[in-house]
Amino acid sequence: MTKYLVKRxxxxxxxxWLIITLTFFLMHALPGSPxxxxxxxxxxxxxxxxxxxxxxxxxxxxxIEYLKSVIQFDFGPSIKKSSQxxxxxxxxxxxxxxxxxLVTLTxxxxxxxxxxxxxxxxxxxxxDYMAMTxxxxxxxxxxxVFATLLIQQVAVNWELLPVATWKSWRHxxxxxxxxxxxxxxxxxxxxxxxxxxxxxxxxxxxxxxxGLTPAxxxxxxxxxxxxxxxxxxxxxxxxxxxxxxxxxxKIFAIPGMGKYFVDSIxxxxxxxxxxxTIFYSxxxxxxxxxxxxxxxxxxxxxxxxxxxxx
Amino acid sequence: xxxxxxxxxxxxxxxxFGGEVHAVRGVSFDLYxxxxxxxxxxxxxxxxxxxxxIMGLIPNPPGKITDGKILFxxxxxxALKDKDLRKIRGxxxxxxxxxxxTALNPTLTIGTQLMEGIIQHQKISRSEAQxxxxxxxxxVGIPSPxxxxxxxxHQFSGGMRQRIVIALALVxxxxxxxxxxxxxxxxxxxxxxxxxxxxxxxxxTGVSIILITHDLGVVAQVADRIAVMYAGKVVETGTRRxxxxxxxxxxxxxxxxxxPRLDLENAELxxxxxxxxxxxxxxxxxxxxxRCQYAMEVCDKVYPQKTKYGKEHHxxxxxxxxxxxxxxxxxx
Amino acid sequence: xxxxxxxESKRASVMDEWFVPKKRILGxxxxxxxxxxxxxxxxxxxxxxxKLAMVGLVCLILLIFMAIFGPIISPHSATHQVLQQQxxxxxxxxxxxxxxxxxxxxxxxxEGARISLFVGxxxxxxxxxxxxxxxxxxxxxxxxxxxxxxxxxxxxxxLPYLLVVILVSVVLEPGLxxxxxxxxxTGWVGMARMVRGQVLQIKNYEFVLASQTFGTKTxxxxxxxxxxxxMGPIIVQMTLTVPSAIFAEAxxxxxxxxxxxxxxxxxxxxxDALPVILSGDWxxxxxxxxxxSLTMFSFNVLGDGLQDALDPKLRR
Numbered sequence: 001m002t003k004y005l006v007k008r009x010x011x012x013x014x015x016x017w018l019i020i021t022l023t024f025f026l027m028h029a030l031p032g033s034p035x036x037x038x039x040x041x042x043x044x045x046x047x048x049x050x051x052x053x054x055x056x057x058x059x060x061x062x063x064i065e066y067l068k069s070v071i072q073f074d075f076g077p078s079i080k081k082s083s084q085x086x087x088x089x090x091x092x093x094x095x096x097x098x099x100x101x102l103v104t105l106t107x108x109x110x111x112x113x114x115x116x117x118x119x120x121x122x123x124x125x126x127x128d129y130m131a132m133t134x135x136x137x138x139x140x141x142x143x144x145v146f147a148t149l150l151i152q153q154v155a156v157n158w159e160l161l162p163v164a165t166w167k168s169w170r171h172x173x174x175x176x177x178x179x180x181x182x183x184x185x186x187x188x189x190x191x192x193x194x195x196x197x198x199x200x201x202x203x204x205x206x207x208x209x210x211g212l213t214p215a216x217x218x219x220x221x222x223x224x225x226x227x228x229x230x231x232x233x234x235x236x237x238x239x240x241x242x243x244x245x246x247x248x249x250k251i252f253a254i255p256g257m258g259k260y261f262v263d264s265i266x267x268x269x270x271x272x273x274x275x276x277t278i279f280y281s282x283x284x285x286x287x288x289x290x291x292x293x294x295x296x297x298x299x300x301x302x303x304x305x306x307x308x309x310x
Numbered sequence: 311x312x313x314x315x316x317x318x319x320x321x322x323x324x325x326x327f328g329g330e331v332h333a334v335r336g337v338s339f340d341l342y343x344x345x346x347x348x349x350x351x352x353x354x355x356x357x358x359x360x361x362x363x364i365m366g367l368i369p370n371p372p373g374k375i376t377d378g379k380i381l382f383x384x385x386x387x388x389a390l391k392d393k394d395l396r397k398i399r400g401x402x403x404x405x406x407x408x409x410x411x412t413a414l415n416p417t418l419t420i421g422t423q424l425m426e427g428i429i430q431h432q433k434i435s436r437s438e439a440q441x442x443x444x445x446x447x448x449x450v451g452i453p454s455p456x457x458x459x460x461x462x463x464h465q466f467s468g469g470m471r472q473r474i475v476i477a478l479a480l481v482x483x484x485x486x487x488x489x490x491x492x493x494x495x496x497x498x499x500x501x502x503x504x505x506x507x508x509x510x511x512x513x514x515t516g517v518s519i520i521l522i523t524h525d526l527g528v529v530a531q532v533a534d535r536i537a538v539m540y541a542g543k544v545v546e547t548g549t550r551r552x553x554x555x556x557x558x559x560x561x562x563x564x565x566x567x568x569x570p571r572l573d574l575e576n577a578e579l580x581x582x583x584x585x586x587x588x589x590x591x592x593x594x595x596x597x598x599x600x601r602c603q604y605a606m607e608v609c610d611k612v613y614p615q616k617t618k619y620g621k622e623h624h625x626x627x628x629x630x631x632x633x634x635x636x637x638x639x640x641x642x
Numbered sequence: 643x644x645x646x647x648x649x650e651s652k653r654a655s656v657m658d659e660w661f662v663p664k665k666r667i668l669g670x671x672x673x674x675x676x677x678x679x680x681x682x683x684x685x686x687x688x689x690x691x692x693k694l695a696m697v698g699l700v701c702l703i704l705l706i707f708m709a710i711f712g713p714i715i716s717p718h719s720a721t722h723q724v725l726q727q728q729x730x731x732x733x734x735x736x737x738x739x740x741x742x743x744x745x746x747x748x749x750x751x752x753e754g755a756r757i758s759l760f761v762g763x764x765x766x767x768x769x770x771x772x773x774x775x776x777x778x779x780x781x782x783x784x785x786x787x788x789x790x791x792x793x794x795x796x797x798x799x800x801l802p803y804l805l806v807v808i809l810v811s812v813v814l815e816p817g818l819x820x821x822x823x824x825x826x827x828t829g830w831v832g833m834a835r836m837v838r839g840q841v842l843q844i845k846n847y848e849f850v851l852a853s854q855t856f857g858t859k860t861x862x863x864x865x866x867x868x869x870x871x872x873m874g875p876i877i878v879q880m881t882l883t884v885p886s887a888i889f890a891e892a893x894x895x896x897x898x899x900x901x902x903x904x905x906x907x908x909x910x911x912x913x914d915a916l917p918v919i920l921s922g923d924w925x926x927x928x929x930x931x932x933x934x935s936l937t938m939f940s941f942n943v944l945g946d947g948l949q950d951a952l953d954p955k956l957r958r
Contacts (some may be wrong), residue, residue: 011793015800026813103936136694140939142889145912145931152919152927163920202412206478208367209407210427211400220426224417243804247896251916262897265812277809284802300462301416599664607659631660 005293012289019281020070023274024063049107049271052076075271075275080267084273093257094279097245100256104176104241108183113230116191120226121218123196131188138185144247147178151251163252175252178243183237195226226297231295235288244281249307311549314518315341315364315403315486320378320388322359325371331589333359335542335610336378340485341486346512346519348533350526354586355405361488363388364520365405366395382486401431404479407490410471414463418472423435423480431482446477449514450507469500474506480511488520493528526569530554535622538562538639541586541597543613548623558625560602596628608638647954650765685874688951695947698940703824705937709759712752720749721904729923732866739925741914750906751929757907758888758937761822765879765887768826773833774876780834781841797830807890811899825887833879840872874952881945885938908934 017087044151050056054065059156069076069260075086119131154174155163162171198307199222207221255257257276322334334356341347362368364380364387380387382403387395415423424443427600428434434442440459447455450473463471472492479487489508504560509532513518523529529536529550536553538546538561546559557563564582584601587593596602597640599609608628617630628634689695711718718736724744732739738747780791807824814820844850850867858866894900895909903910908930915926 011796011800015797023809026809030813031375053786054454136939136943137935139942140885141931141935142892144893144909145935148912148916148927149931152924157922193457202407203415204369206407206413206423206475207415209399210403210430210478211396211398212426212430213396216426216430221418225415228417228662239802239804243802243808243893246808247893250897261829265808266898268812271808273812277805280805281802284805285800288800299417301464307917457915605664606661607664608656610664611660613658629662631661633658 002295008289010290012285013284016278016282018279020067021063024066025275027270027274044091048077049079052271053113064249070168070278075278076271076274078264080264080269080272089260089272090257090275090279093192093255093260096254097249097256100172100175100179100245100248100254101238103172103239104179104185104244105238107176108180108187108241109234111180112184112187113191113227115188117195117218117223118228119192120195120199128192135185135188138181139189141181143178143182143244144251145183147175147248147251150174160233171252175248175254177250178251179241182244182279183241186233186237190230190233191226194229195222198222198226200269201225227230228295228299231291231298235284235291238287239284242284311342312343312380313340313566314343315520316379316441317360317364317379318379318381320360320363320380322356322363322368322373324373332592333373333542333589334363335592336543337544338378339537339544339547341518341520343485343518344512344516345534346508346532348521348523348529348536349539350523350529350536351539352524352586354589355483355539359540360539361405361490361520361522364488365399366390366392367399367402369406369434380584397431398482400427401482402484403486403488404457404482404484405481406472406487406492409495411473411495412466413475414471416463419460419462420466424459424474424478427478427481443477446481447474448472449480449511449636450477452477454518468496469503472496472500472504473625476504476507476509476511480515480517481595483515484517486520488522490522491524491621492521494523494525501528508532526565538565542589543597543626545598545627546623546625548620548625552620552623556620556623558619558623558630559598559627560604560629561598564601596626606634608634646927652928656877669773671695685723685948685951686705689947692947692950694943695951698943698947701936701940701946705755705933706759706942708752709755712755713749716749718748718749720753720906721745729926730916731923732925733919738929741830741911741926742918747911747925747929750911751908751933753906754908754911754930755933755937757818757901757905758891758934761818761825761891762884762888762937762941764822766883767885769830769833770876770880771881772826772830774837776830777837777839778868781838782845782868784842784845791834795831795834798828801828803828804890804893807894807949808897808899811816811894816899816902818901818905821891824894825890829883829887833876833883836875836879837872841868844871846866871915874948878945878949878952881941881948882923885945888934888937 048213052069052074054062057065063074075090078084078086078089115131117136119128122128151163151174154160161173163174165209204217207217212221245256247258247263248254249258250262260272261276261280263269264276317340318338320334320337324331324333333349337356337360337478339347339349351357351362357622359368359373363375364382366387368375375388378388378541385394390398399615404553414420421440424446425436425439428439429436430443432439436487443459444455447458452470452473458466463474466474472495476492480490492508493504496504505528508519508521519532521528521533533550535549536547537544538559540561546553546562547559548556553562554566557566561582564580567580568582570579580642582601587597587600593599593610595611595613596605596609599605602609606628608631614626614628614630616624616626619630629638679753714773716737722745724740727736727740727744728742729737730740730744732747736748738751740746741750776791776795780788780795806828807821810824810827811820814823822848844867847867852865853863853867891900891907892909892912895907896913898910898913901907901910911930912927912934915923
């Protein structure tokens, strides 16, 4: 297990380094970026930039210095908002995005698993068809489309819930719903198919032959095994939710990191783009790592397999 | 001898996309206390389905017991609700499945899996259940059971896992144990050990065993009585001696001829040509007719009645009919 | 089921003359009862039976038809601006209404269909070419080469897909080919992993080992054994890549870093419609939203149907 963890950890660092390097050199190639001569920024901003990115030094030195500051979690100043640094922006926007993402992920996991299990237990029944219809629609309708439809119907036509900003739970309902539907659908389908497969396994028959109640068979024997494949996709689902926050925050005018990120893209605020990309990548790669560890802990076969291999 | 289980005219069908499959078509047999009854036949003959029907483990849909009775301790298992059947499953009748690699839940410890059956059926504390589990593990010959209790299935070898599966089946001290191909997935040397274990357990606990297998070698070692199944029907029943030394049904003879034997000199292996009939549309007569070298016109038309041949020996074959015997005598 | 009584009466009617040896037709015992059907035929038959997949297929054919002929049959051009006709609701003149620049939404919708389908199909094709080659080589050659090739793939796999796409789109000149390029950078990784896994598995099947022992040429093994057996999962993967590429394009265009005006994309049309939905101009959002969802729905259910149809485990 430890050997495996170390290996995964090193792969994680390499991926991160790749992303940092990629962003650095991509930004270097761009006209109008902080590294380029043709920038058109105010005096004050320019001085900030030069100081942070060591623009007077040769490129390799800039790269090393840049790596150093990234490791220290310092992403430099914003171009457009002269008095702000990327770190301040992250500090302000991230908690909001984190809340949105966490609530969404929780809703998606809980409802997705429930839906998938119900569908599998009532295989080819009405509940199954209904759950799978919801799932297919959830996968097919892009989150930004669903978000706008929700605004149009629920907020504008029916006036049930507020449209924009992030103040009370009522503000959270629509964005969460829009963002959670896709991942929920994926989890529901995956849970259903893996549950169906697990239910045909011999050990389920063994459990039945013991005379256990159906509830015990499902909860104790089937569910844990059926959820193992679901755990493996959590990382990529989290990635989907994270990128989803970009559009959802833009649509619902939520002052989160996603909204700042989209604004920075449209304003070509390069330090913000770089900083956010690296920050998000770190977060996601770390999440993938956590998911792997969790999987190893949940499935006894993996953990001990590694031990024996040593 | 005391009858403990009676299966009478059992019919089981499966509804599939291709139509209805009559997997079991009127199977009857008795099981006596403390004996081992082997049900023998090639794959697809309905022996596993028969076993699962007794346990009420036929998946419904698509499967269904369409007719017949399974009598156990005065109740008809075929008519019981799942809720009532559950009290019998694992407690009075238990089952062992073919592949010990897949029959155990990979994510639960052996201890958990052994104990949950006891806890389900008996009012007993966890520590007592654990004591019982340990006792069972000792009975089936697992060394140092205390440390093994906390381990997962993948940490056991195939033979050890099958011992665990047997312990699982015995843990509530059932009266009947059904073993569905319990040695098929094992190495030959392990097979012998497991069969020894079966005999040993039967001596110690007096459990009645129904052994489902296609392996006549296994049957010869442990069975007291044998029922031969073909295409969803029992075609011949008898004691081990009856079946091995005086087989009457051409199919039984064919089965015995297709197994290598050391006790007979220059015995040639003769496979049975052809394959069993399609159970989507079972033939009205004897299902073996297409592969039988003694086939008569009557065999195509009507299924033969059960005829008594010896004390415990019964056979369903037209060759037992007087008219067939006359005809064969004339031919000679 | 025959009741025992019935058998009893039959017993009585057993006639003596039936006790004669049965006349045998030669080889009767050997006949196989059901005819065997080829893998692809069988899969196709099962796909035809899958109603939802068929709905998807029909929708897809209609969508492709409209993408080709929609802009032609429309009396208006997709980019022509008529400033007197801003934000008109659907009418006999403008079937899907007009946008804030007086452009015909019907024409723009089908222009958008062209772009979405083009992006989806081309991205899937690029994934196919790179993924199958890379995965095939890694899986077939095996050993050290496979090890290093897969290490590289693992690292790429760790990169968050849409984030890379966004980053590359920011850097490149925005447009159709930038999007496709951005989608292709990491898009093929999934295909490569899948193909490698399949090849590795099939390589060790007995029938492949058997043909190797007969001295069959490598190229023949690949052609006769590996390709047909990996084709199923590859087709499924491609069918499911298309909707994710279409989603990515719409996503980028919605954010304003995808397709640029005056070109129309469903994503950018939906984005442009955002400010006006509050005033009740529903058609601006509805048509692009509906058709993008329909397209993704069609590809998804068709992909699912193919997956079920091509799964050899489900064959009966």
